[in-house]
Amino acid sequence: MGRRGTGTTETGSGTARRSPPTERVVQVLDHLVARPGVRFGLSELARELDLSKPTCLGILTALTDAGYLIRDPVDKTYGLGPALIVAGRAAQRGFASGPVAHRHLASLADEFGAVCSASAVVGDRIAVLDVVGGRGAASAARVGEVYPFAPPVGLMYVLWDTDERVEQWLRREPTLPVAVDRDDLWRIVTECRRAGYLAEALTPGGRRLYALMAGVVAHDLAPEMREMLAELVASPGERVLLPGAFAAGERRAVNLVAAPAYDPDGHQSLVLTLHLEREVDAVEVERCGTALVAVADAITTDLGGRRPLGRSGVAGSGC
Known part of the structure; x- marks a missing residue:
């Protein structure tokens, strides 16, 4: 996303820290939303987003559990889930x-x-x-x-x-x-x-x-x-x-x-x-x-x- 490691940004009360873990979740969602209909494996997503595999797996698991992503049990790829339709x-x-x-x-x-x-x-x-x-x-x-x-x-x-x-x-x-x-x-x-x-x-x-x-x-x-x-x-x-x-x-x-x-x-x-x-x-x-x-x-x-x-x-x- 080009924003990791930027430190702090101004808010009405002075400064507020960015949340790198949250930004990585947004990064994953943005990547998939920009490619509707395409499914990605863990290694592929981690490589394209410059994330470690454990970090990427944790994000994908949480989003899948919440319904924002779905995981194909056969080829183990991830795509957009039904919760995003509701949202x-x-x-x-x-x-x-x-x-x-x-x-x-x-x-x-x-x-x-x-x-x-x-x-x-x-x-x-x-x-x-x-x-x-x-x-x-x-x-x-x-x-x-x-x-x-x-x-x-x-x-x-x-x-x-x-x-x-x-x-x-x-x-x-x-x-x-x-x-x-x-x-x-x-x-x-x-x-x-x-x-x-x-x-x-x-x-x-x-x-x-x-x-x-x-x-x-x-x-x-x-x-x-x-x-x-x-x-x-x-x-x-x-x-x-x-x-x-x-x-x-x-x-x-x-x-x-x-x-x-x-x-x-x-x-x-x-x-x-x-x-x-x-x-x-x-x-x-x-x-x-x-x-x-x-x-x-x-x-x-x-x-x-x-x-x-x-x-x-x-x-x-x-x-």
Whole structure:
């Protein structure tokens, strides 16, 4: 790659060391990506990349185990693997959907004087892909933020998909040790599918917790810290505002309203979010939800997607 041994480079905090082992991994991937359809043996790759055979073998083994490469068991050659297809499609979806979502969300942000965002599950994380607007809630979301995609975080990213997608999410190792009331959760799923959108309210402590979780892999936290954070997390039933949650004339603090956009196969591809961050009544929540669903449908159409069968704002058997 011509960059090994260059030492350090400037960053915003001064200097940051390069990582030669990481650069060698990138070197291997770049070499194979530049030669699609060609397979290489260990000795050939090590020679062409000027790597020792043990080093090259270690890289190839790790990438093969992760699915980024495949190894032919007969001739012992290596080629590009299926995990790269998944990664490429995820990146393509994010870049392709960005301008489309941005255009639609900009008008919505202006209408409600609020931040709007588009986010999606990329790999095993939730990633914020676009943020529009900035009045009143500039810190509601930031492009590039990532969050764990595992209970109790991420229900809205499978809520409008199939029951099996919801179950797959529930089976993921929990981000924090929080018990999920399945009956309560499926009641939320049913009601939100019927409405077409979700409204959510978090306590100030809950909002700070989710802000702190941005970029954090909770599984790496000490057990004591995970248990402490779990005590601060509200269950879906406590933070999702279902129809009937408001008393007549009551105003409540609502953090966000969310709705899905779909891909050509009828699966959720994006979650569009209107970050209200203010007190509203039931009428205002419904107005926001209706407008957001219309925007989500327009984005779905522009991206060549479609609503799943039986999902026209009212729960159907296709759920």
